[in-house]
Amino acid sequence: MPFLNDQDAAFVRKRFEQELSHDVTLEFFAPSTGGLTLPGQDAEIAEYTKQILTEVAGLSPKIQLNLHSLIAEPEVAQRFGITRTPATAVIGAEDYGVRFYGMPAGYEFATLLELIIDVSKGSPALAEGSKDVLGKLQEDAHIQVFVTPT
């Protein structure tokens, strides 16, 4: 059964048509992507996440989904800084360092859509004061936002 019903898929497709600018690549990392799979809840969550991302990528020609295995492709995971799964690197015109860890279901499906659209646009409408402060950062900042789907 698909994650998105026809009505929701049509809504998301229209948003993508209206709001996507640059192409977006979703680099999805699961413990495994076929063949030998790990049993248990983690594998089920990863599989369901893959289904969600596959459906989302199918709603716009500007979205490409690449599937990776953390186990089989450790060098690719390292390139994207991925150490846990399921993980999705949301890449636009460049890699802005935006990652989603877990399954983007429930409220977090909307979060995923916003991430895709924001990364695609690539130039956030922040206040000038905010841009000034960000431009003065002398050290790196790693933001972790903990969310739940309900």
Add this chain to the structure above:
Amino acid sequence: MAALLAIASPRVRTDIVEASEFPDMAERYNVYAVPKIIVNETTEFVGAQPEGAFVGYVAQAAGLQEGPPPSE
């Protein structure tokens, strides 16, 4: 908001973490309410914030003193 800051600055990267799927991380950072935001392991806050306050927290965590105050 957090993702926008990462897009705006090459010094910022942002992870969205589904807490219930990573209980070890949720426990490590004492996530009892969401959204909970951790910046550089040193600064944390809970709940949506106005842009200026959010940037202030990030600036504070990244060692910049002249950011907007977190209470803004």
